[in-house]
Amino acid sequence: MAGKRAVTRSSLPEVIANDLRERILSGELAEGETIRQEALAEEYAVSRMPIREALKRLDAEGLVQFTNNRGASVTKHSLREIAEIFDLRILLEVDLFRRAIPAMTAQDFTRCTQILDDMDASYDANDVAKWGALNHKYHSALYAAADRKLTNEVLQGISLHSDRFIRMHLSVMQQREPAKKEHRDLLDLAHARDVEGACTALAHHISRTKEELLSLVAEHRATADS
Amino acid sequence: MAGKRAVTRSSLPEVIANDLRERILSGELAEGETIRQEALAEEYAVSRMPIREALKRLDAEGLVQFTNNRGASVTKHSLREIAEIFDLRILLEVDLFRRAIPAMTAQDFTRCTQILDDMDASYDANDVAKWGALNHKYHSALYAAADRKLTNEVLQGISLHSDRFIRMHLSVMQQREPAKKEHRDLLDLAHARDVEGACTALAHHISRTKEELLSLVAEHRATADS
DNA sequence: CAGCCGGTTTTTGTATCCAAAACCCGGGCT
DNA sequence: AGCCCGGGTTTTGGATACAAAAACCGGCTG
Numbered sequence: 001m002a003g004k005r006a007v008t009r010s011s012l013p014e015v016i017a018n019d020l021r022e023r024i025l026s027g028e029l030a031e032g033e034t035i036r037q038e039a040l041a042e043e044y045a046v047s048r049m050p051i052r053e054a055l056k057r058l059d060a061e062g063l064v065q066f067t068n069n070r071g072a073s074v075t076k077h078s079l080r081e082i083a084e085i086f087d088l089r090i091l092l093e094v095d096l097f098r099r100a101i102p103a104m105t106a107q108d109f110t111r112c113t114q115i116l117d118d119m120d121a122s123y124d125a126n127d128v129a130k131w132g133a134l135n136h137k138y139h140s141a142l143y144a145a146a147d148r149k150l151t152n153e154v155l156q157g158i159s160l161h162s163d164r165f166i167r168m169h170l171s172v173m174q175q176r177e178p179a180k181k182e183h184r185d186l187l188d189l190a191h192a193r194d195v196e197g198a199c200t201a202l203a204h205h206i207s208r209t210k211e212e213l214l215s216l217v218a219e220h221r222a223t224a225d226s
Numbered sequence: 227m228a229g230k231r232a233v234t235r236s237s238l239p240e241v242i243a244n245d246l247r248e249r250i251l252s253g254e255l256a257e258g259e260t261i262r263q264e265a266l267a268e269e270y271a272v273s274r275m276p277i278r279e280a281l282k283r284l285d286a287e288g289l290v291q292f293t294n295n296r297g298a299s300v301t302k303h304s305l306r307e308i309a310e311i312f313d314l315r316i317l318l319e320v321d322l323f324r325r326a327i328p329a330m331t332a333q334d335f336t337r338c339t340q341i342l343d344d345m346d347a348s349y350d351a352n353d354v355a356k357w358g359a360l361n362h363k364y365h366s367a368l369y370a371a372a373d374r375k376l377t378n379e380v381l382q383g384i385s386l387h388s389d390r391f392i393r394m395h396l397s398v399m400q401q402r403e404p405a406k407k408e409h410r411d412l413l414d415l416a417h418a419r420d421v422e423g424a425c426t427a428l429a430h431h432i433s434r435t436k437e438e439l440l441s442l443v444a445e446h447r448a449t450a451d452s
Numbered sequence: 453c454a455g456c457c458g459g460t461t462t463t464t465g466t467a468t469c470c471a472a473a474a475c476c477c478g479g480g481c482t
Numbered sequence: 483a484g485c486c487c488g489g490g491t492t493t494t495g496g497a498t499a500c501a502a503a504a505a506c507c508g509g510c511t512g
Contacts, residue, residue: 012465050467053465057286070473088377263463264464
C-alpha cells in the first residue's frame, strides 16, 4: 500500500474541481443548472474562494460557463455541437492510432487487454463511473505508443464532453453488445499491424457511437421538453 | 463611434489575462521565467486575486505552468512538442478547410482577400503583434464557412502556441517571401473548389513553416545555451 | 571541509470583509 | 390597466488579512 505517496498531492481547488467534474459528468448537476457559489462553499465546508477557482478551472475545461456577473452554469451543448465533439474525437483518435500502431509493444497489448477485461467487468456490473474512467484509460493505453503528449491532452479535454453524454445514456446503450466486440477487434487489427484497417474500424466505431448517441439525446430532449 | 457597446464587457482578470498573454506571446516574458504574483499585482495596481485568476486561465491555456506551492512559470516546450503543435494544426486546419471550401460564399472570399491585404501591410511594416492578430483573423475567416465552433476553439488554443514561436522568429522569417504567395494560392484553390488541392497545399504550407521554425528554434536554443 | 539541520524570510493559499453589479418586487406615471 | 422606474435583496467580484508551506541562509557537527 504505497498509495499515498505525496502527503497532500492535490490542492483544495483541485479536489473540489475533480469532485464537481464528477458530479457534472454523472448528471447530478443537470445541463443549464445555475451554480450558487455560496451553497457549494457551505457544502464543502470551505470558503467561496477555492470554489471559485475550481469553477474557473471547469470553465476552462468547458464544463461550466461563466456569465458576466451572473455566476456559473453547467454548459448545455446543442445536438450540432455534440456531433462535432465526436467528429473531433475521430480526427484526433485516428491520427493517434495511426501513429501508435507501428510502435506498439507486447507490453502495450497486454495492458490494453487487461483494461478491456476490467471494462467488461464494470460494464456488466453497471458501474458507470468506473466504466467511464476505464474507458479513458483504455484509450490512453491504446495511444500511449504514439508518444504524443499534447494531442492526448487535447483529446482528453474533448473526451470529457463525449463521456458526459455517453454516461448519460449508458444504461440504454448497454444493449449494444457489438461495442465490446469492436473494442477487441481494434486491438486485434493493431496487433496485426493493419494500420488502415484499424483506423477505419476506429473511425466507424466512434461514428456509430455518435449516431446512436445523437438519436438518444435528441429523443431525451424531445421528451424532457426543456 | 458605437465602439464601447457594453459598458464593462470584460472583467478585470480577463483584461489582465489578455495583457499577460500578449506579453508572453511577444516574448517579453521569456520561457521558463518564474512569475511573482505580487510583482504583477503591484504593476497592474490591483490585488493579487485577479492576477491569480488570470494566471489560472493562462495555465488552462497552457501558456504558464503552476507548480504545487511554488507559483507559476512560463511554459517551455521541447522541440518535439513544438513539432506536435504544428502537426495538430495540420490535422485540424485541413479538416476545417475541407469542410469549409464547398460552403464558402463570395463574401467569405472578399473578406479573406481583404485580411490578406492588411496582413501584407503589417508584414511589411514589421508590426509583429498586429500580424499575429491578423493571421488568426485570416485563418478564422478561411474556416468560417465550415461553421465548426468547437473545432475552431480548439484550434485557437493550439495556434496560440505556434504563434508564440512564429512571432519569436518572425524577423528572420520575413525573408521567406513564398509564404505570402502560398496564402494567396490557398484562397485561389478554394475559390476553384479544388478541395484536395487546397488541402494538400495547406498541409504543405503549415508543414514548411514547421520545418523552418524548428530549425530556427533549435539554432536559437543552441546559441542561447540555456 | 562538506553535508545536514533548524530558523528566518519570502511566497503562496485560504478566509473574512466590503463594494459593485444584477435580479425582484412594488409603486407611480401615462 | 400596462409599462417604466426605483429601492431592497441577493450574489458575485475584489481587497485586505492571516496561516501554512517552501526556499534560503547560517550555523553546527561529523
